[in-house]
Amino acid sequence: MIGAITGDIIGSIYEWHNIKTTEFELFAPGCRFTDDTVLTVALADAILCGSDYGIKLKEYFHRYPNAGYGSSFVEWAQSPLSLSYNSWGNGAAMRISPAGFAYETLEVTLKKSESFTSITHDHPEGIKGGCATAAAIFLARTGQSKPEIKAFIESNYGYNLDRTLDEIRPTYHFDVSCQGTVPEAIIAFLESKDFEDAIRKAISLGGDSDTLACITGGIAQAFYGGVPDWIMEKAYSILDEPLGEITKQFMVKFSPMIKS
Numbered sequence: 001m002i003g004a005i006t007g008d009i010i011g012s013i014y015e016w017h018n019i020k021t022t023e024f025e026l027f028a029p030g031c032r033f034t035d036d037t038v039l040t041v042a043l044a045d046a047i048l049c050g051s052d053y054g055i056k057l058k059e060y061f062h063r064y065p066n067a068g069y070g071s072s073f074v075e076w077a078q079s080p081l082s083l084s085y086n087s088w089g090n091g092a093a094m095r096i097s098p099a100g101f102a103y104e105t106l107e108v109t110l111k112k113s114e115s116f117t118s119i120t121h122d123h124p125e126g127i128k129g130g131c132a133t134a135a136a137i138f139l140a141r142t143g144q145s146k147p148e149i150k151a152f153i154e155s156n157y158g159y160n161l162d163r164t165l166d167e168i169r170p171t172y173h174f175d176v177s178c179q180g181t182v183p184e185a186i187i188a189f190l191e192s193k194d195f196e197d198a199i200r201k202a203i204s205l206g207g208d209s210d211t212l213a214c215i216t217g218g219i220a221q222a223f224y225g226g227v228p229d230w231i232m233e234k235a236y237s238i239l240d241e242p243l244g245e246i247t248k249q250f251m252v253k254f255s256p257m258i259k260s
Contacts, residue, residue: 001044001255002247003195003221004097006235007213008036011203018206020169026196027234033243035067036214039095041243043116044250047102054082054119063242070176076120084122090181092121092130094211097218100137101254109138121178129178132157133215136186140223141255146190149223159183165191165201172205181208185215195220195227221255 013030042060046053061069061077069077072085096113103109110131117130132153139149150161161183168184175181184205192198198220202213221227227235236244 001040001097001101001218001221002232002235002251003227004040004094004214004218005033005037005239005247006227006231007199007202007215007217008040008094008210009033009235009238010199011210011213014203014206014209015211018174018209020204020206022197022200022204024200024203026199026231027238031238033067033239034210035064035069035073035091036094036210037239037243038064038067039091040097040214041246043095044098045246046116047098048246048249048253053116057119058082073120082119084118084120086123086126087121088123088125088129088178089121089176090129090178090208090211090215092117092126092178093133093182093185094214096130096134097137097214098250098254100134100218100222101141101250103138106135106138109134125178128157129182132159132182132186133218136189136219137222140219146223149219150186150190153186159186161187161190163187165205169205172207174207176208176211181211182215185212186219188212188216189219189223192216192220195224196231198224226255 009031012032012034013028038060042056046056058077076085099113113131113134114127117127136149153159154161185202188202189198192201198216199213202216203209
């Protein structure tokens with residue numbers, strides 16, 4: 001999950017100031033963690049503790065009320081009720097990476113991912129986006145090749161992954177939907193040569209840059225066996241202590257492999 005968090009941090013300054021190139025300072029001044037990270041760590045915490053994810057979502061929202069949440073999520077988090085709000089937004093995919101790392105079978109991973117996602121994002125496209133992202137992470141960490149991951153996602157979720165980044169980039173714009181974010185994030189991973197390259201390619205599309213890079217980063221971490229040490233250390237230095245501690249606990253338990 002540190003890969004997803006790293007993508008969020010690096011992409012944070014480009015969300016409203018898009019760039020269309022892979023040539024940029026990796027951790028530019030002003031990089032920060034956003035709601036993508038906060039809600040990802042909330043899921044990791046829920047998995048580690050065996051606690052209710054809906055309760056954790058609200059708990060983390062109140063701890064970090066200014067992290068940049070969408071308006072529908074804010075309304076949900078502040079409500080005494082916990083009714084799903086039929087969202088197809090890319091928040092379903094941005095926060096799901098811990099589920100891709102935590103479980104021993106694809107069947108359980110998908111079942112848990114649907115449960116975690118539908119707490120808020122119970123629209124079919126929201127559930128599809130969350131499950132597709134978790135599936136890609138699971139397949140990547142269990143040794144499947146890029147063609148195998150691509151074929152599984154296409155056949156099970158219907159995303160068009162035959163487009164290239166060069167074809168997508170010129171007209172791609174800000175899109176908060178799962179269907180307009182998850183395929184592009186997966187394509188960025190498929191075209192990458194290593195973790196850093198995956199993050200750069202995702203951000204180079206423009207659009208919802210932190211969320212694109214967050215989704216791509218989780219898959220890239222799983223496929224490439226970790227996050228380069230210097231990148232990981234920089235990401236941890238930007239997290240506060242509570243978020244960093246939960247992330248480290250989760251990494252030790254579920255994702256111990258790290259590459260330099």
